[in-house]
C-alpha cells in the first residue's frame with residue numbers, strides 16, 4: 001500500500017500508511033481490582049451509567065467498523081465481566097459476527113463461570129492479567145486477595161480448551177523475583193507469558209524510573225535460564241508482542257516494550273471507550289465523542305463511517321507524544337477508563 005491510506009480504500013487507515021484492523025472495545029471503566037500501575041490509589045470517578053454505551057450501540061458500532069476492515073475486536077474494561085450482561089453481549093457479538101476474531105482482556109477474578117461460554121463462542125484468546133503467583137504480592141499490587149479466583153479461572157479456561165495468554169506488567173523488584181514462577185507456569189501449561197512495560201498513564205500515575213523495568217532486562221534474566229529463540233506471531237493481525245520459544249520447554253515468552261522499543265510504526269489499532277469516545281492512540285488524550293451519533297436514529301451508519309475515516313487519517317504516532325511529554329504521565333486518562 002502506498003504512503004498514506006486514501007479515503008477510497010475499503011479499510012480504515014491513517015496518513016502514515018498504517019492500516020487499522022483491530023478495535024479495542026472498553027465495555028466499562030469499572031473494575032473490582034485496584035492495580036497500582038493502573039488506577040494508582042487516586043480517587044477514581046466512574047463514568048455515569050447513562051453515559052456508558054448500551055450493548056446495542058456497541059453492536060451498531062462494531063457493525064460499522066467491521067465493514068471498514070476491522071476484523072479483530074478485543075473486549076476490555078476496567079474489568080469487562082464486572083458489567084452486567086457482558087456474557088450475553090459476547091454471545092450476541094458472536095451471533096452477529098460469525099467470522100470476527102473476538103478476544104478478551106480480563107483480570108480473571110470473575111471468569112471461571114464463563115469459561116464454557118468463551119469456548120462456545122470461539123473466543124480467539126483470553127489475555128489474563130496476572131503479575132504474580134505469590135498471594136501477598138498479588139494483593140499488594142491489586143489491592144485484593146483474589147489470586148485463587150484467578151488461578152481457578154485459568155485452570156477452567158485451559159480445561160475447556162480456551163487459548164490463554166498471561167499479561168504481566170514488568171515491575172522492578174517484583175517481576176524479576178517471579179521469573180522462575182512464570183517460566184514454570186509457561187512450561188507446565190504451554191501458555192504464552194507476555195511481560196509488558198509499565199506505562200506512565202493517568203495524571204496520578206505511580207510510574208517512576210525506580211519502578212520501571214525495561215523488558216530487555218527480563219529477557220537477559222530469562223536467557224540465563226533457558227535458550228530463547230524468536231517465535232513468529234501466529235496471529236493474522238498480530239499484536240506488539242515479540243515472542244520467543246524456549247528450547248526444550250513448552251509455552252512461550254513475549255515482551256511488549258512501548259517505552260524502550262516502541263512499535264508505533266506498525267500500530268493497527270483503534271479504541272472505543274465505554275462512554276463512546278474514539279481514541280486514536282493510547283498516548284494521546286484527544287478523544288472524539290461518538291455516543292451522540294450512535295444514539296441519534298437520524299444519523300446514518302454511512303455518516304459515522306465517513307467520520308471515522310476522516311478521524312483515522314489523523315492517528316498520531318504515540319511515541320512522539322511520549323518523547324514530547326513534560327510531566328510524568330504521557331496521558332491523563334487512566335488505563336481502566338480507556339481499555340488499556
Ligand code: SF4
Pocket residue numbers: 258263264267268269280281282283316317318319
Ligand atoms: S502508543 Fe499509540 S501509536 Fe503507539 S502503538 Fe500505542 S496506540 Fe499505537
